Amino acid sequence: MPFFRGFKQVVLVKQVPDLTAGHVPIKPDGTIDRSKVRPMFNPSDLSALEAALDLKDRMGGMIFPLSMGPPDAEQVLRDCYLAGTDYHYLLTDRRLGGSDTLGTSYALAQAVRYIESQWGPVDVVHSGIKALDGETGQVGPQVARWLSRPCLPYVEEVLDIDLTKEKPLHAALIITGGTARVRSPLPCVVVDAPTKYSLRTPYASRLLNAGGFKMEMLNIDQIDCVVPFIGVDLSPTKVWKSEPQTSAEGFRQTRVLAPDQIPQLVDKWGKMGLFKQEA
């Protein structure tokens, strides 16, 4: 494979079960019954993908989407291709199944190193803010730690990128109570916040030329990732118990009212003292 001299980016994307519909089928062991839910592109990764495409518009170069998951996660990589990405990697290996974020982030970092062995150093690794099915938001910063690269959390916008500078990347970050403008060297890991970037429309030319999709499958032997904290048995965190929300904080005995019961509802609010007392 050719060593590529231009600007290079990796985007981490994930296929997740569609939990937006409301009903989630849970198996007795507390895991999602994936046979009963449609897969979807993890929503916050769409922002990461668009952020990468936006940088490619400015810098040219290549984007390498990288996903870890079962073989049918190829679909999210195909979705990336339609939006304009270049060469795709699917890390799929049974031994990775059930990994928590520590193992997942390590495997992804090793896959980035593999991609670099093929194409040369990657300038920016993009990650979404979190996965819909895990909600942990840990992967980006952990990949940065494994790769020993600076991590820019919650990037709202890349303001400027100028490779002639010592610190080429100028970006706005969301911080507690405000925003911060930072300068960072390359390579770095960026966690894209879902504020500015919503994904562009797929290119018609690519829809018509689906054969242009290029993908390589990876397993953990190829990326040197046989480590004692991957997979369901070796992951540090275990789900000890999973219970429906009936026993959870905030769960309530819901009373469903008919629209003609609005007077009773409002009377209840009034008696709770919710209304403003007129002077």
Add this chain to the structure above:
Amino acid sequence: MTYELNGWGIDDVEGVYVVAEHSFGHLADVTPELVGIGRDLADEQKENLTVLLLGSGIRHHARTLIEYGADRVVVCDDPRLRSWVIEPYGRTVGAFCRKEPPRSILLGATTASNPLASWIAADLVTGLASVCTDLRIADVEYRRVILKKQLLQKRPDFNAIYFSTIITPDFYPQMATARPGAFLPKKRNPSRKGEVIEIQATVGPKDLDVVIEDVELVERHTDLKLAKSIVSFGMGVKNNPRPAIKAVEDLSAEMENAMVGATRLAVEHGFIAHDHQVGLTGTVVRPDAYITFGIKGAVQHIVGMMGAKYVFACNIDKAAPIVNYADDVIVGDLHEVLPKILAEVRAWKAKNGAKVPAAAAAPQAKAAAAKG
């Protein structure tokens, strides 16, 4: 190899650590909450609670942290830690943990602390449970083995439809981030005694590469935490947003000390300013009443409002997650229901005037006095 297992077992670790968070010179609200739950966890094991306080010009917070319940505050006050940058902060925490390995480490599930917690977990090669709403220590049975002194880390999963309890049996430290507002701070005790020690920052050669040039405080005109009631809307308004949002504002205006809230998506669509956003990336609230229209209830929103005393939801979908977190629900189109409610509220007030039952008026007066 780019990792090194720390190899710590249950006999190598001791005590609970909390990493303090601060911004613009103030301790974050979540920090006293973490000290509160950290105090409970340490007491259960008869161990010490240590707070790690890193930054520049932050030494004076150490006293406050002791008054909230810390036995020891480890201060690293260094100009190189002026900005909250992951690498120097994480490296310093990691270095101290290697010197004195803790049983568990707690951080806030916030914009600043969540990435830091993740980085530290990878640095120490251990597990991390995010956005916990309940933390306890107990002996548990897992796969027919009794595990001693496990940190039980409860968190919402799968759109808050399930709650999972996570354990970290074979790796130390056991790390968790806590949802802001999930735990209550202890009452400050000005005569409480504690130890303050100072440490040096540990900074790697490239750890200061990311330079924060300037920070801009986004003015908050609305502090939802002060509201007695919040009338909130979500993307349900999208078919006819203007009159619907106007009606939400009108309803809020009819209510005592009420403010308007919104979901992240509604804010992103430009319907309202960010300081009105309720949820993990906005404000975590615990009002007396949380009245919602057209909010489905994404987990980030649910965890931001589930502490409310009373919740009402109007949603077109009976299966929306918010329904399970509401006391009263009307299934219907908010564009029809909301004007009816507004008219009814006005009619109720016209009929009942300033009459408010004594039982309800009393806490109201107390709240007003506390604010004044």
